[in-house]
Amino acid sequence: MFNPFSLEGKTILVTGASSxxxxxxxxxxxxxxAKVHLMARNVERLNRTLDEMEGEGHVIHQADLCSTDxxxxxxxxxxxxxGVVLCAGIIKTMPVKxxxxxxxxxxxxxxxxxxxxxxxxxxxxxxxxxxGSVVFISSVSTFNVKVGNxxxxxxxxxxxxxxxxxxxxxxxxxxRVNCIQPGFVPSNILETHGLGxxxxxxxxxxxxxxxxxxSDIANGCIYLLSDASRWVTGSIFTIDGGYTLQ
Numbered sequence: 001m002f003n004p005f006s007l008e009g010k011t012i013l014v015t016g017a018s019s020x021x022x023x024x025x026x027x028x029x030x031x032x033x034a035k036v037h038l039m040a041r042n043v044e045r046l047n048r049t050l051d052e053m054e055g056e057g058h059v060i061h062q063a064d065l066c067s068t069d070x071x072x073x074x075x076x077x078x079x080x081x082x083g084v085v086l087c088a089g090i091i092k093t094m095p096v097k098x099x100x101x102x103x104x105x106x107x108x109x110x111x112x113x114x115x116x117x118x119x120x121x122x123x124x125x126x127x128x129x130x131x132g133s134v135v136f137i138s139s140v141s142t143f144n145v146k147v148g149n150x151x152x153x154x155x156x157x158x159x160x161x162x163x164x165x166x167x168x169x170x171x172x173x174x175x176r177v178n179c180i181q182p183g184f185v186p187s188n189i190l191e192t193h194g195l196g197x198x199x200x201x202x203x204x205x206x207x208x209x210x211x212x213x214x215s216d217i218a219n220g221c222i223y224l225l226s227d228a229s230r231w232v233t234g235s236i237f238t239i240d241g242g243y244t245l246q
Contacts (some may be wrong), residue, residue, distance in 0.1 A: 004228035010165060011081045011110055012225060015065060015118070018045035018089030021137060023052075023220050024214020025085050030054045033223055039063050040088065065114030066106070075121040083133040083225040084122065086115045089155075093148040103151065111141060111155035112162065123140035134170075134177040135224045136163045137217070142181065142239050156181075160236055167234035176233040180220045183240025185212045208242035216241075 012029055016022035018040035026049050028034050036055040036077050040046050046060040061077070063070040065088050090110045092103055115136065122128045138154040140150055160179050167177035184203045204211055220239050237246060 001117050005210045005222055005226045007222065007226060010083060010140045010225065011035045011037070011079060012201060013039065013078065013081050013084040015084075015114075016137075017041045017049055017060075019049075019126070021182065021214045021217050022087040025087060025218045026058075027052050027054075027223070028218035029085075029216055029222060030058065032226075034225070035059075037061060037081070039074060046184045057205060062227075065118075066109040067119060071117045073113060074120065075125055075127055078122075078127050080127055080129055081122075082129050083135065084118070084128070085137065085221050087137040087224070088114065091149075091152050094151070095148055096150055097147075099151060105226065108155055109159075111152070112158045115159065116162060117231070123170070126151070131174045131230070133225045134175065135221050136160075136161070136177075138163075138179040138180045138181045138236065139236060140181045140183055140244050143222055144244050156229050157185045161195050164234045168170075171219065171233060174230075176224070176229065178224050178229075178232060178234065179236045180217060180224070181236060181238045181240065182217050183207060183238075183243040185213055185214060185217060206243055206246060207240070208245065210241060212239065 007029055012034045014022055014026050014036055017038035026038050029036050030053040031213055037059045038046050039061045040047055041064050043062045051061055061074050063074045087092050089124055093106050095240045123192060136159050138159045142160055143151045145153050161179050163179045183209060205213060220237055
């Protein structure tokens with residue numbers, strides 16, 4: 001049966017694969033037939049993701065996006081891939097007056113610099129197939145800003161701009177580059193962010209369709225990784241349960 005959303009025969013790299021949205025993307029891409037290379041810092045949690053995945057041929061890679069050496073070593077051992085989902089990231093909340101150089105370096109390295117290095121290395125080493133797809137996980141915080149979130153919003157704004165410029169550069173190879181901006185998806189990154197029950201309820205009430213799940217974002221990734229989106233590039237998809245309508 002014809003299925004333009006199938007990932008059969010495709011090899012996909014997912015960063016931030018050890019938890020939350022990244023874990024969900026790995027699990028659902030595997031269900032669609034992809035062979036997935038999972039990347040994160042924590043091997044134990046990567047193995048937990050792997051245990052939940054269907055199919056064979058999946059590979060885990062322990063690497064830190066903040067380490068240029070790790071990124072170079074990762075790309076060098078990868079086979080030629082058909083797509084990459086750049087999902088790793090961190091949140092740091094602080095007022096502008098308290099921003100330190102250390103905080104800037106940490107969040108920019110994790111949320112944009114590492115992604116740029118991976119993309120550059122993949123292209124330089126010719127590890128991304130002709131017609132391949134790059135998907136950045138951005139955030140609605142690029143335009144729906146909150147007090148104390150200036151660094152995080154800035155990094156995700158940089159992601160969107162970089163993706164558009166990259167989309168133009170690689171279009172002659174029929175490669176596609178797009179972004180997904182999720183709304184509030186409860187996950188480990190938010191647990192470590194320290195949000196209490198009252199804050200979670202406040203956010204939930206502002207999502208007309210309620211909170212999303214990792215699979216809601218994974219479905220968008222599957223579309224962008226599949227041949228169904230062969231004529232889509234430089235786009236920013238908002239998947240937020242109606243959060244930004246208000």
